[in-house]
Amino acid sequence: MPSDEIASPCVRNCCLDENDVCLGCYRSIGEIIAWGDASDAKKREILARVGERRVRRMAKSDK
Numbered sequence: 001m002p003s004d005e006i007a008s009p010c011v012r013n014c015c016l017d018e019n020d021v022c023l024g025c026y027r028s029i030g031e032i033i034a035w036g037d038a039s040d041a042k043k044r045e046i047l048a049r050v051g052e053r054r055v056r057r058m059a060k061s062d063k
Helices: 029-037 040-061
Strands: none
Touching: 029 040
């Protein structure tokens, strides 16, 4: 993988929740499918949403 390529957030712990979001990488099933053909800009958008989902899930689990 070239050093400037945006790495997939996949952690090989695939399990979808009730909203079809992976509990391992926090991507939706649509984002997972689109990742391989996505532009760098689109991957950055996906990663931003992943970060938001991770924060929300962690906040839920703290309650």
